[in-house]
Amino acid sequence: MIVELFLSGIIVWLAGAVASLALWRRPAAARRVGCGAALAGSLLVLLGSAAAIFSGSSPEISLPFGNPVFSWAIRMDPLSAFFNATLAALAAAVSLYSFGYLRPMEGRRNLGAFGFFFNLLLLSLALVFTASNAFFFLVAWEVMALAAFCLVSFEHEKKETRNAGVLFLIMSHAGTGLLLIAFLVLASASGSLDFSSFHLLASQLPPVRQGTVFLLFLFGFGVKAGLVPVHIWLPKAHPVAPSNVSALMSGIVIKSGIYGMARVFFDFYGPPPLWMGTLVLALGVASALLGVLYALMEHDLKRLLAWHSIENIGIILMGFGAALMFRSLGHANLAALALIAALYHTFNHAIFKGLLFLGAGSVVEATHTRNMEKMGGLIRRMPVTALCFLAGAVAISGLPPLNGFVSEWLTYQALLAGFGTTHSLTRLMFPIAGSLLALTAALAAACFVKAFAIPFLALPRSDEAAEAREVSLPMRAGMAVLALGCVALGLGATWFVRVFDPITQQTLGVRASSALVMARGWALSPGTAHGGTISTAGIALFFLFAGMAFALPLAMRWRRRSVRGPAWDCGLPGLTADNEYTATAFSKPLRMIFSALYRPRREIQAEYEVSPYYPSAIHFESEIEHPIEKHLYDPLRQWIMAVANRMKGIQAGSINLYLTYIFLTLILLLLFGVRQ
Amino acid sequence: MMERLIENVAQLFLLLALAPLVTGVIRTLKARLQTRRGPAILQPYRDLVKLFGKGMVVPDTASWIFAATPWIVFFSTVLAGLMIPMVAADAPLGLFGGVLAVIYLLGLGRFFLALSGMDSGSSFGGLGSSREMTISALAEPAMMLAIFTVAIGAGSTGLTEIAGAAIGQHWRFLAPAQMFAFAALAVVLIAETGRIPVDNPATHLELTMIHEAMILEYSGPYLALLEWAASIKQLVLMTLLINCFWPFGLQPAWFGFGALQGIGWLLAKLLLLSCAIVLLETVNAKMRLFRVPELLAVAFTLGSLALVSTFLF
Secondary structure, three states: OHHHHHHHHHHHHHHHHHHHHHOOOOHHHHHHHHHHHHHHHHHHHHHHHHHHHHHOOOOEEEEEEEOOOOEEEEEOOHHHHHHHHHHHHHHHHHHHHHHHHOHHHEOOEOHHHHHHHHHHHHHHHHHHHHEOEHHHHHHHHHHHHHHHHHHHHHHOOOHHHHHHHHHHHHHHHHHHHHHHHHHHHHHHHHOOOEHHHHOOOHHHOOHHHHHHHHHHHHHHHHHHHOOOOOOOOHHHHHHHOOHHHHHHHHHHHOHHHHHHHHHHHHHHOOOOOHHHHHHHHHHHHHHHHHHHHHHHHOOEHHHHHHHHHHHHHHHHHHHHHHHHHHHHOOOHHHHHHHHHHHHHHHHHHHHHHHHHHHHHHHHHHHHOOOEHHHOOOHHHHOHHHHHHHHHHHHHHOOOOOOHHHHHHHHHHHHHHHHHHHOOOHHHHHHHHHHHHHHHHHHHHHHHHHHHHHHHHOOOOOOHHHHOOOOOOHHHHHHHHHHHHHHHHHHHOHHHHHHHHHHHHHHHHOOOOHHHHEEOOOOEEOOOOOOOOOEOHHHHHHHHHHHHHHHHHHHHHHHHHOEEEEOOOOOOOOOOOHHHOOOHHHHOHHHHHHOHHHHOOEEEEEEEEOOOOOOEEEEEEEEEOOOHHHHHHHHHHHHHHHHHHHHHHHHOOOOHHHHHHHHHHHHHHHHHHHHHO | OHHHHHHHHHHHHHHHHHHHHHHHHHHHHHHHHOOOOOOOOOHHHHHHHHHHHOOEEEEOOOOHHHHHHHHHHHHHHHHHHHOOOOOEOOOOOHHHOOHHHHHHHHHHHHHHHHHHHHHOOOHHHHHHHHHHHHHHHHHHHHHHHHHHHHHHHHOOOOHHHHHHHHOOOOOHHHOHHHHHHHHHHHHHHHHHOOOOOOOOOOOOOOOOOOHHHHOOOOOHHHHHHHHHHHHHHHHHHHHHHHHHHOOOOOEOOOOOHHHHHHHHHHHHHHHHHHHHHHHHHHHOOOOOHHHHHHHHHHHHHHHHHHHHHHHHO
8 A cells, every 4th residue: 555655646746747748739738737747746656655654664676676785675664655645745845846947937948848757756765765775766866856957957057056056066976876885785795785775884894995895985975965064055055946946856856865864874884983973963063153144145036045955954954963973872852852752843844944935936927036035015915925934944943833843842852861871071062052953943033033024124125025916826725735834843853753753663663753742732742751741732721712812813903003104214304225234234243253164255345426424336245155165165176177288198089099098998897807 | 710810910010010120120220230320210100101191193194004013013922921821830811822922922022013114104113113024033943942952852842831831940950951042032022021231221222213213203102102112021021031030939839828928939030130130231231133134043042952951961
């Protein structure tokens, strides 16, 4: 049943891909078929993976072609099913949204190709999450990368888009290269490419090789996930993609890296050495902080969201790092708590970041710009979009009672519990990571005050914003589904944690949820000796009750006594959009406080005719620095170009010469083979 | 079940009734220390009554966020107040959340307050929102380190457990870790409640105001709600500070003569802390905005010291 549902979902996606490509000359039909198939396939896969999680079984199936070494084997174990459920839940909402989002593109762009790559991306992601053979996994991984590349570069007439797409492709392939080496090392130790033969194998390798494989996997998957310092493609590629693709990229494509890490850390490795968890925790903290600090400086709405993806990947990795450390220290229950925190946040991030990108897509469609400084006042023109975006903003800021709060709270609890697990200095890592998580979360809240207030509140800052129109019904429906998801995942936390039982059972051998749920399902506790509790449902009920009993009747009464009037304008002739605080101004205090990191540079030129007190025009330019790109990638790029220049010499263009090279390579390889 | 309800209602009344009093006491004490007469202690109550009876002006540029914010701020602050132990060690709504939930609920209120500041389109609101979010973000890590130190000592982030672990150990606050954590949290308290040297609750000068700038456009009942919520928030944070570090006089339960005794102790401790705040406010001048991060860095250092002392002692 599970396998049938899953495979029928795959087949629907495949059929949708082929059919929409075949219909490319009829845009309306291609759009309907492409989005319809994506939606139907997502629902089937969602059903299948939910069934797999709740039955706790791990059905396996091998496709009838292939050979024993390169088998096309699929295994739907709880971890795979969880990531598939994340994919399908997000993809269903995004597909619904796409019905409306793609409509204005009809006749202007090739929607057949879009439908093809869109369905292909979903298909390959589902296979990445389920492939149980390293060869098959890498094939699906590459198809995913290529489909994502084609979708990111969809609006390829812009130079920015092309550059971002190529950077994504290069980084992605560098990451795949690392993965290939790591898988080959494991395969040479096990004699097979099957994931089942890798189970706990990595821990039996000699220490140096074990560490090397770990680093290869960490950075190989880290490139896709957007881990600092291999994140640089992410804030460039996500914003230039069409917004429904951005939602998928930030919501689930980068989670393929998280899936890979979970598979490696908790399936291929047994209890790892302590430094591995410590490294992951430290990189998580760095990603979270750098992500949010650069997000604060953005006024490109979509790039701001992209930086927040890096931040959230950091929070997820903090959970992973803590889980690894607890595993090394022999605390399976705490490891389960940390793993649940990380995976919960993975799911939450897919939902709220998908929502925010869809909201940003609606705003961009309505105002024709990604620059927040040209928006404003949209809450009146686009009430549904505004409400959904607000739900996403509250959720991503980790505020109660929505879902982001629950997973951040679980992360705090895991980090806090870590202090008692060891007596070495390592234990100071946990509370310090916790306090930096608090800084990250508070900065994220500051950033989302900006990201909501500047586009949606006050007066419109441009003619486009003043004439913006609410988006079409399917787009609103797609956003509303995800907004409801944020609410449900927050209020239903005690129900949702049960989903993780099969996963922790499979990876760590413990079922944690019964210890996490308290007070007849009303409250969540960390499951440690006597940790605190939270009840998001209780908090929501309090607000609901207080709102109905006091706020509504009183607000009705006060309404009669209220008049509308102009806001205080310091006696100037009326308030205009020019008086409003801008996004740049909003983040100015933080730009000054963290100037050691940003190294801001600004240039102001004022033109005046009569007196310097009455400038006729002011030109303002401000720029911040990206130290990782400047000090790591720029030298690397120059080095690669220099080496490529040198190598020009041996490429003379003569076929005879090339044949000689091939011959020499062959001989070398043979010698190498004989020596082995 | 019935007992829980009574506890909740009792603490709710205490919160609502006591909060303006604390504000009034601080104002009066401060005036006396500066050899002014100052307003009557009950003036905050009169202000509230007057504001609730007035009409209000809503900026024509504002959206529904403007009307929803006072309620969200008020309810989230009150809910946070019900999650802390005030008179009894057992927090009435402790099941709904511990210290982390309290901080994040206050954060929810701040989030909407900052949005409403930007809603009218006046640049004062934006200025206040920007500064408020910056300062609160920088205060967060210090607060979390101090709280982690306390929570590690109690083995829980539940406030009932934290207060319970401290009961009977009246001199525990003299331990180095506790003293550092207390100092860190005290600095954070000053920043979070908008008092001198971080913010001046009595100013309306655009160069210096933070909290007042965000609520500049509010009038009438909504302003009353926000002012009341601000006093409740101040009371919540002050109670949190004294009851976590010095739970002397906390009662095991909310009933009988014990409750009166507990309220007496609470008032005495609040008065002591108010005196300290008044003294600090009087001898210090308001800091420049860009000096505030340095103050918060001091708090962060104190928090780290607290943590390291847990490790050493």
